[in-house]
Amino acid sequence: MxxxxxxxxxxxxxxxxxxxxxxxxxxxxxxxxxxxxxxxxxxxxxxxxxxxxxxxxxxxxxxxxxxxxxxxxxxxxxxxxxxxxxxxxxxxxxxxxxxxxxxxxxxxxxxxxxxxxxxxxxCKSKTFMKQKIYRLDQVNDIPRQKGRLCYATEDDIALVTYWTEKFYEEALEPINKEEAKLFVINKIKQNQIFIWRNENGCPVSMAARSRESKNGVVISLVYTPEEYKKQGYATTCVAALSDWLLQEGYQFCSLYTDLENQTSNNIYMKVGYEPIADSVEYHFKY
Known part of the structure; x- marks a missing residue:
């Protein structure tokens, strides 16, 4: 080769x-x-x-x-x-x-x-995360919480920065506040972060659109704070954003999940995501 x-x-x-x-x-x-x-x-x-x-x-x-x-x-x-x-x-x-x-x-x-x-x-290698790649072509007809999906704005920077720090802490590796803030500001400027607000207008969950390819787009940064978990907000947020992106003209949405997080895997399959491949990430120590 x-x-x-x-x-x-x-x-x-x-x-x-x-x-x-x-x-x-x-x-x-x-x-x-x-x-x-x-x-x-x-x-x-x-x-x-x-x-x-x-x-x-x-x-x-x-x-x-x-x-x-x-x-x-x-x-x-x-x-x-x-x-x-x-x-x-x-x-x-x-x-x-x-x-x-x-x-x-x-x-x-x-x-x-x-x-x-x-x-x-x-070198020594360590498995950092075993992941599953999912694909969705059509959102399932499932019960959703009342509320609305909207773009995160400059007014949301402080909250979304905090949520992003918590997301990285729980799902990936810790990120410092300044890195998180710069990341969030850039994403918000590009209209890539979305917030689900409940019927009272309170922000209760978030998700982001990420990498684009010819026919598809990736959903990432799915996070719901502890006080709003297990109430269907993450499911509703992901379903609504998936609908949004398909209506934009994408043929499918895809996302990654941590295989060890059965809750998130169940949420995505409920929405209509189907597993298509296994992905793995290794870190090296020299």
């Missing part, structure tokens, strides 16, 4: 999009990131040296895509493609002296990459 690094995410997207779209929902992470980087490239966005995107493609002998490697430092390496080329990709990345704190992608591919990476670096 011939692996090549590219300076243009736009060029890479042109090369691999057709291949990745065959399993579009499953490949929402690399597709979404490449689409975002393409937009930034079109706007001539500049990056700090340490945050320069790393993008590479491995081609098989017949010229088809074998593997795609994508990293936006300081975050983990995203990989997708054929499991047979995982160790070869690990060796190529190692020879490039590319620092990767971890790796995320489809379970069989990632696990084979991790095995190859550990042989090369003698």
């Amino acid at each position: 011939d692996i090549k690094e590219y300076s243009s995410p736009k060029e890479v997207l042109q090369q691999v999009e057709t291949c990745l779209l065959k399993n579009e929902a499953e490949n929402n992470l690399p597709l979404g990131l490449l689409n975002r980087l393409k937009k930034e490239e079109d706007k001539n966005v500049s990056y700090e040296v340490t945050k320069q995107p790393f993008v590479a493609v491995g081609k098989k002998e017949d010229g088809t895509t074998g593997i795609v490697l994508l990293q936006t430092p300081p975050y983990n390496l995203v990989i997708c493609g054929d499991v047979d080329y995982a160790k070869e990709a690990a060796k190529w990345v190692y020879n490039k002296n590319q620092y990767i704190p971890g790796v995320v992608g489809a379970k069989p591919l990632v696990e084979e990459f991790v095995n190859g990476w550990k042989e090369l670096t003698n």
Whole structure:
């Protein structure tokens, strides 16, 4: 397999999009990131040296895509493609002296990459999260709480920042308040965060739209504060946002869940999301 690094995410997207779209929902992470980087490239966005995107493609002998490697430092390496080329990709990345704190992608591919990476670096690996990727094409007809879905606005920055901190604390890794605030301000400016307000106008749950691909869009940042949990607000919020996005013209919505969080998995399946693939994220310690 011939692996090549590219300076243009736009060029890479042109090369691999057709291949990745065959399993579009499953490949929402690399597709979404490449689409975002393409937009930034079109706007001539500049990056700090340490945050320069790393993008590479491995081609098989017949010229088809074998593997795609994508990293936006300081975050983990995203990989997708054929499991047979995982160790070869690990060796190529190692020879490039590319620092990767971890790796995320489809379970069989990632696990084979991790095995190859550990042989090369003698690092230790730790499973950070086992996830399930879900896809929804139509929202189920389910009971919903009264209220309305609306965009989060500048007036909501303090509340949404706090909720975002709690979300990261519970679902991912802790994030400091300043990082959370900058993240929220950016998302609100782009109309990407939504709040479900109950019939009294009180904010009780939130969700966000995230990565977009040709036909689909990802829902993320689903959070309901403790005092409003187990009342159907998360279900209502996700169902309403899924409806909203499908009405915009997307063919499907997708999302990730922590396999260990049975509550969230049950909520999404109730709304109409169906599991399509297993994803896993590993962290490395050198």
